[in-house]
Amino acid sequence: MIQVARKVKNFGAFYQRALGFHHDSVRDEPAPYPGVKTEFTKEMRFILPEEVPTIPIYRVLNSQGKVINPDHDPGFEKEDLVEMYKVMVKTSIMDRILYQSQRQGRISFYMTNFGEEATQIGSARALKFKDVVFPQYREAGVFLWRGYTPLECMHQCFGTSKDFGKGKQMPVHYTGAKVNIQAVSSPLGTQIPQAAGYAYALKQRDRDACAVCYFGEGAASEGDCHSAMNMAATLDCPIMFFCRNNGYAISTATKDQYRGDGIASRGIGYGIPAIRFDGNDLFAVYNATKAARKLCVEEQRPVVLEAMTYRVGHHSTSDDSTAYRSVDEVKHWDTVDTPINRIRNYLTGRAWWDETQEKEFRSNARGEILRGFKEAENTKLPNPLLIFDEVWDELPVQLQAQKDELIKHCMKYGENYPLQNHEEMK
Structure with a gap:
């Protein structure tokens, strides 16, 4: 991978x-x-x-989970690889439960990670904890790998008083200082220049860490992406621009997003080393990210990574993807070449996993997630007055007046609101 990255320096x-x-x-x-x-x-x-010539797609495992070139097998220990597989499966199970809960009206919104589990877990495994992650909104697996629990995800999706964001964000907008991941934000692409700026700051104080910014190929069409790449290239910022090219930006297919050779080629245009790899191949994702991190940190320069994958689920619970793609297309990627099936085939081929373990783990994981779901659903919502906190160091006069007005209003008309579901207003 380092060799690939070095070659593109002379793309001219x-x-x-x-x-x-x-x-x-x-x-x-x-x-x-x-x-x-x-x-x-x-x-x-x-x-x-x-x-x-187009940039090729690097891969290690074929669709059946067989290693193509043994020299590129990362050589994971059994326990390590099984744990990676378990987090991939747990992410998928959590997705299914929360997606169904939104359809039942129990949470307001959700976005699944179906089909992109290897992209998330493979890259997260290759990072060091000190590397600061700037996510988009389809990186639940990265959160789980770094120590976020399904229960904490549930508290965020329900916006409870135990949510780290104190109920101020919509579902799947996780945040967690404890896992060294910045907060998810809805506006497309805003995290990309922020990550480039943070990488420049890291360059000044910690030359053994980098920023990692995840985004989709749709966000790569935003001006934020172009300005961030140009800034990182000219200032030699240690950042990995990690693009999940999953085929669709909401309802817009890649053929309507760009005419060039994907996203990796843009790195070349900005003078940034780049690599394209199979995002459904856990080993390829890990190898490419590990090599990119080494290049990024040791040479203090940016790297562009393009993970070719497929978004199996709808863009979100607000989307119906059958309006713009065929059921047969989705079925292929959901059955024939899923990242979970691919790595399970590898595990079973080495006698590291079997059907009994599969059923037992899935049952236990589903039970854990459902218990967390029930606990979060029954947890009180935050004190409504928290909406005014942690925005300003000192509350401006205008906001203080609004806060006082809200208190008076709730004291007078509180019976008209479900205040009993919230923590006490103090």
Whole structure:
């Protein structure tokens, strides 16, 4: 992976060789203009994107869970790999329960991670805890791998008094200082320049850590992504731009999102090392992320990672994906080539896992999650007055007046509100 990343540093020369520029160059007259490292040529020729080779997809496991090249098997110990598999399965079980609960009207909103479990767990396993994660909204597995519990996810989705965000965010917008992950925010792409800025700060004080920013290929169309990549490239910020290219940005397919060679090629355009890999292959995700982190930290420079995967579920509970893609397409990715099935085949092939263990674990995991669900659902909601807290260091006069007004209003008309479901107003 390091070799792949180093090769793309000379992509300019690659383009020239691919299109025949090199042989037509005027060798005794180098181009004097700032901002380019190339030569003059006497030939006038446009670089046509369809003539330039595309960036290949690195993989280790095939669709049946067989290792293609033994030299690239990460060599996980049995206990380690089984634990990774368990977190992938637990993420999927939690998704199913919370998705169904939204359909029952018990929570207001949810976004599943179906089909992207390997992308999350493989990358999280390759990071160090000191690496600061800037998530989008489909990284539940990263939270769970770093120590977030299903119960804590439930408290956040119900917005209870035990939610770390104190009920101020909509469901799946997890946050947790204890797992060194920044808060999820809804506006698309806002975390990308924030992560680049944080990486620049890390460069000044801790050269053994990096920022890791997750986003989808749809967010890569936002201006935030372009400005962040350019900033990181020119300032040599230690950040991994981790793009989950799952085929659809809500209802917009990739063919309507961009015309270039995916997202990895954009890294090349900004002068950033890049790699594209199979996001449904746990081993490929781990290897690529580990190598990218090494390059990022040791050379203090950004890296672009593009994980090719597929979003099996609807974009969210507010979306009906049958309106823009076929049922057969989804069925293929949900049955034939799922990341969970692929790694389970590998485990069973090595006699590290069997059907009895599978049934027992799934039953226990489902029981744990359902108990957490019940506990969270029956936990009181936060004190309504907390809406005014932790926004300003000192509450402005206008907000203090609004807070006083809310207290008076609830004292007078409290019987018209379900205040009994909240912690006492103090």
